[in-house]
Amino acid sequence: MSSDTPDVGRETGRIETVRIEDEMEQSYIDYAMSVIVGRALPDARDGLKPVQRRLLYAMHDMGVTSNAGHRKSSNIVGETMGNYHPHGDSSIYDALARMAQDFSLRYPLVDGQGNFGSVDGDPPAAMRYTEARMAPIAEELLADIGKDTVDFTSNYDDRLTEPDVLPAAVPNLLLNGASGIAVGMSTNIPPHNLNEVIDAAIHVIDEPGCSVRDLIDGPDGEGPVKGPDFPTGAKIVGREGLYEAYTSGRGKMRVRADFDVEERDSGSDRIIVHELPYQENKARRIERIADDVNDGRIEGISDIRDESDRDGVRVVIDLKRGANADVVRNQLLEHHLETTFSVISLALVDGQPQVLDLKELxxxxxxxxxxxxxxxxxxxxxxxxxxxxxxxxxxxxxxxxxxxxxxxxxxxxxxxxxxxxxxxxxxxxxxxxxxxxxxxxxxxxxxxxxxxxxxxxxxxxxxxxxxxxxxxxxxxxxxxxxxxxxxxxxSDDRRTSIVEDHGSVTREDLIPEEDVVVVVTEDDYVKRMPLSQFEAQHRGGKGIIGVRPKEGDRVSTAFQASTHDYLLCFTDAGQVYRLKVYEIPEMGRTARGTSAVNVLDLDGGEEITAVVNCGEIEGDHYLAMATRNGYVKRTAVDAFENIHSGGIRAVTLEEGDALVDVELTDGGTDIVIGTRRGMTIRFDESEARAMGRTARGVNGIKLQGDDQVAGLVATRPSDDRDLLTVTRNGFGKRTPLEKYRKQSRYGKGLIDIKTDERNGEVCAINAVDEGDGLIIMSESGQIMRTDVSEVSEVGRNTKGVVIMRLDEDWVASVDVVPAEANESS
CATH class of the missing domain: 1.10.268.10 (Topoisomerase, domain 3)
Structure with a gap:
């Protein structure tokens, strides 16, 4: 045999026959594990992927610490690639840039100098133009690394050694979160607030047997971890998604932009977006909103501007005149300003990928x-x-x-x-x-x-x-x-707030529940203002501007309510309408308001004269009504269950008569009717039998001359409240209701207050408690808020004291602010 002839037997002995599918499967598994362990997933101990760990260790080796000068990013990337991470420089620079972005990491690990990208999706400048050094908190990750605290292994070419994990004096995985896509799996861990994570770690050390719920809720209903804390702020909607993510390691949560609605000088509204959901591309989002506006999917927007600067996000969305800000806001939330963040708490534990709950993390x-x-x-x-x-x-x-x-x-x-x-x-x-x-x-x-x-x-x-x-x-x-x-x-404050989730997004969910003042004018202009805008004054003041009616118009009524109240609005024509307070546009004190036809389908010339809060109705109740000419009627509340947008008939009126006031009763109350000339009558409500909606009612008080009914009060026989009487000229008094003895219906009544030239006619009567507040509004738009305690308590048949000082003006309406709302605002 020639010496050049191969040794066939020896070569044959090195060949192993395998099934190709088995070889492909094993090779793919090896590749997948290489990607999982070597590139895509963070270690549960220091929260870093290999490229991030190697970047920080290379900077540590180079002396590029937080108190050293910045170094060119290309230098740092080159050192990392040449010594520890033999992959493309672009992937290393991307990792370096992300660690410098304060909109990506809750606590950036790199102090960057130059353009490292933006929330608009702009890429970082080339690495030759930017500079970097370690952030102070990154040095905490490397603290004591020279004291044999972690294991080291050889680098890719066995020239150097690198740490398997950093000592990590800070719990980086939960602080900054992580995201990555491996082969067949991915991770998406949200960032958290440092104070809360450290409190959770201390709690786990002190109470090793605690549960995940203990870390979320705690023994007093509030555990150390309130939820994710995104670097871009915004709001997390609801807690169910948080519980699922923290207890199982997987879950979804809704993240909502933070925004306000402001009134422009022109009278229209604008929506100001201050914070966007995490990892949201601002420029792309604005572009998509504009596309929906141009395509007609969103109506009511006239302009969109990005006024963001280094101090933060500010996206201004101007609305068209007359557009309902609540409707526009709801549309923006449904399509653009609310996103879903999917949590997958996948990290490496002893080199193996594992889904971890909050306690395990x-x-x-x-x-x-x-x-x-x-x-x-x-x-x-x-x-x-x-x-x-x-x-x-x-x-x-x-x-x-x-x-x-x-x-x-x-x-x-x-x-x-x-x-x-x-x-x-x-x-x-x-x-x-x-x-x-x-x-x-x-x-x-x-x-x-x-x-x-x-x-x-x-x-x-x-x-x-x-x-x-x-x-x-x-x-x-x-x-x-x-x-x-x-x-x-x-330590620092939370940026992301958590709001309750009441199901799908509705207009009511988007409006904060607050006490407001609603003002209606004779020409049917309506608006609402926060009650907190009006500080309580001592009696005798002039108040402040609450509305500026147009020339020839005047205020007809003003009342206090909550934005989430469901109201029955009765008009002088005897119609009743249903209204949610938040449907009334919120405007500034000097604004005239919007036409009531935008919220109520009023007939021409109708004025709202009485408002009943449906939230107060429980069980069998009646609505007691009083008309200007002295009629009184009771109708069961059940008769007003189905009210269409055009309203329904509440009472039939004679020609020249008008509905003046409506009160809620329970069948066992007394009715007190007050007239403009200062007379009052009190009788048992059973004397006015219950009737249908279209009935006229029965005589309630015998009026003298041209006297007219001013108001109606419902009170129980044992009621220890006072009867507040206010006159057109701004005078008034309080008298205990027990001073008004019960009579039979359709009597002349008793003298309540003197209505001489100083006082003027009575314009309103109300039952009040000592802690209640008052909202008094004049016809010209002055509004005054005061406490009931400021009004003297005197007997019947007296003149009272000045409550609101008027100058060629008259009191248009008086409304009572319940003690609870009066104190909270």
Whole structure:
């Protein structure tokens, strides 16, 4: 056989026959695990992917710390790629840039200088133009890395070593979250607030048997972790998604932009967006809103402007005149200003991908810190023991200084001197080496005292370190103390708020529940204003502008309500309409209001004269109505269940008559009717039998001359409230209701207040408590808020005191603010 002939038998022995599908499966698994472990998923201990860890370690090696000068990003990327991460420079720079973006990381790990991208999706400038250095909090991740706290492995070409994980004095995985797509799996962990995560870690250390619910709710209903805290702020809607994500490691939550509605000088509204959902591209979102406006899917928007700057996001959405801001806001929320964040808490645990719940995430970090602190303590103990050993040798030398000097002088060389010292004073090689290197100046008495003091300090340090290693409780105490120091150094306030979820987005959900004042004019202009805009004044004041009616118009009524109240609005024509308060546009004090036809389909000339809050109706109730000409009628509330947009008939009126007031009764109350000339009558409501909606009613009070009914009050026989009477000229008084004895229906009644030239006619009567407030509005639009206690309590048939000082003006309406709302606002 020729020497060039291959050894067929030997080559054949190296061939292994396998099924191709098995080889493909194993090769794919190897590739997948390489991507999972080596690139895409963070380690549960330090929360970093390999490229991030290598970048930070390379910067640590280069000395590019937070107190050093910035270094070109290309330099940092080159060092990382050449020494630790043999992949493309673009992927390394992308990771570096993301760690510098304050809109991507809740606590950025890189302090960047230059253009590192924006929330508009703009890419970072080329790496040759930007500079970077470690952020202070990133140095906490590398703290004590030189004290054998973590394991090191060889880099890709075995020239250097790199850490398998960083010591991580901060719980980075939960602080900054993580996102990544591997092969067949992905991770998406939201960022959190540092204070809350550290409190959770301390809680897990103190209460190892706690549950995930304990970390969320706690024993008092509020645990240390309230929820994710995104760097871009915004709002998380509802808690169910949070509970699911934290207890199972997977879940979804709705994130809503933060915005306000403002009134423009032109009278129309604008929506101001201050914060966008996390990882939302602002420019693309604005473009899509504009597309929907142009295509007619969203109506009522006249202009969109991006006024954002370095201080934050500000997107201005101007609405057309007459557009309902609530409707536009609802449309924007449904399509653009609310997104879903899917949580997948997938991280590497011992090199294997694992979905973790909230407690497991915290436990992995706590266990890592226990290992780091234990190894650091062992390292420090070894260093301290070595130092103590050296100091012991120095002390022996100082005790025998003359003999030591003599022995060294008599020795032929350094090795002989060391051998002589070891033999004569029982020293170790390390101790003798140190002594022969000592300078003569260190043999002074002062130096000896310093050595003794240092030896005592080192001895105490050894005792402390040994105590930590001997006690798991003390080791945990060190971890907690260091976590508290981190919290003290880097703590900040939450940026993301959590609002309750009431199901699908509705107009009511989008409007905060607050007490407001609703103003209606004779020409049917209506608006609402926050009650808090009107501070309580002492009686006798002029009040402040509450509305500026157009020329020839005047205020007809004003009343207090909550934005979420469901109201029945009765008009002087005897019609009743149904209204949600939030449907009334909110406007400034000087605004005229919007035409009522936008919220109520009123007939021409109708005025709202009475309002009943349907939220107060429980069980069998009646609506008692009084007309200008003295008629009274009761109708069961059930008759008003189905009210269409055009309203329904509440009472039939004679020609020249008008509905004046409506009160809610329960069948066992007394009715008090007051007239403009200051007369009152009180009778049992049963004297006015219940009738249908279209009935006229029965006579309630016998009016004298041209007198007319001013108002109606419902009270119980044992009621200890007062009857408040207010006149057109701004005077009024309080009188206990018990002073008004019960009579039969259709009598003349008793004198309540004197209606002379000073007082003018009565314009309103109300039942009030001591803690209630009053909203008094004049026909010209002045509004005054005061407390009931400011109005003197006097007897019947008196003149009263000035409540609101008027100048060629008259009181248009009076409404009572319940004590609870009066105190809260």
């Amino acid at each position: 915290v436990e992995e970090y706590v266990d890592h810190r226990r290992e780091v602190v234990r190894r650091r303590t062992e390292f420090d103990l070894g260093e301290a023991e070595d130092r103590a050993h050296i100091l012991e040798g120095r002390l022996k030398a100082l005790e025998n200084v003359e003999r030591v000097v003599e022995l060294i002088r008599e020795s032929e060389d350094r090795d002989a001197a060391k051998a002589g010292l070891e033999a004569e004073f029982d020293l170790s090689t390390t101790q003798s080496e140190h002594i022969v290197r000592m300078q003569l100046g260190s043999l002074t008495s002062m130096e000896a005292a310093e050595v003794e003091a240092e030896y005592e300090e080192v001895g105490e340090e050894i005792e402390r370190l040994e105590a930590i290693l001997a006690s798991a409780e003390r080791l945990d105490g060190v971890i907690k103390e260091e976590l508290r120091e981190i919290r003290e150094e880097y």
